Amino acid sequence: MHGSASSLSATLSSWLLVLLCAVSGAYCLRRAHGWSGAAAGEAVMGFGMALMAVPLGGGGAWRTPVLGVVFCAAALHALWLLRGGAHHAHHLLGSLTMVYMTVAAVSGGGHGHGAGLPLLTGSLLLYYAGYVVLGGTRLLTAGGPVPASSVPSASPVPMPVPVPAPGAPTELVRACRLAMGMGMLAMLLSM
Template sequence: MSSADTASAWLLVVLCAVSGAYCLRQVRRSGGAAAGEAVMAFGMALMAVPLGDRDGWQALVLGAVFCAAALHAVWLLRGGVHHAHHLVGSLAMAYMSLTAAAGHGHGAGPSLVTGLLLLYFAGYVLLGGARLVTAGGDAQGGYPGGYPVASAELSRACRLAMGMGMLAMLLMM
């Protein structure tokens, strides 16, 4: 791994860890809804740590954590289809972990699954970026639901950062 790749990996680690810390801070305010995002962000930070070749057990442990997160996301789907992104993200992380454990990363080109995930997260990032740019509070300085402007925009920015991190990790496969 070159020094530029190592620096990029560490920047991704910091970005994901900061997003995870913010989500963890929001858990009480959101009634626990941000817990899944915090787990994903911290898991992404762990996966991005530039350790060189990972031993199989490390990737398998992360894969198990993300499979559990996927089951939690399935449970969240009871509350509405808007939780489907958590399921896709959890399954993508499990896929990357298990692919790394099997030693199939950095092949001749992206697999069909990797390509589909790249398309999904590229669209998610573009849409999320457009929503963040066009977001605006109401005349009282807040958003519907009682969130202050800064909190709602920061939450969107964290989701966007995690989407970009996912896209970066998929591109490195």
């Protein structure tokens, strides 16, 4: 009885991770303009993470080579985007992390337990834990100061409302990136 409740909980959490990553991938795909930008790479990562998290039980031998090709292509795409600035290094690391987890799942018999190199897995866990904490902090502070019109003030001079810079990520984009970071952290924790 205990084993079946634990199995049901693991299956439910896997499907929730699939949903989270698929929704993030769909949003990134919606905001992508062609395949040249970072949003396209984020969409591929979101859908790939969703596919990787699908609990297939013993089946799915086709999944590993397909995921390996997808994540290697995403790594090459991120490497290409890296020419434009160092802010694409996170996408490259994410793609390479997914390649690592795909290879580790094969070498660990597909169960995820005991697979991978402990030092590398621990380093990636630290990176993604920091990424999630920093991303959550940025998301919490993204709204900026409260507009003057909603705060009662004794001063007759209204305070300026901050306007985001053109091309600056919105709260929804930050939330999407945070969700994928949490998904990556969850996948690494299951190794």
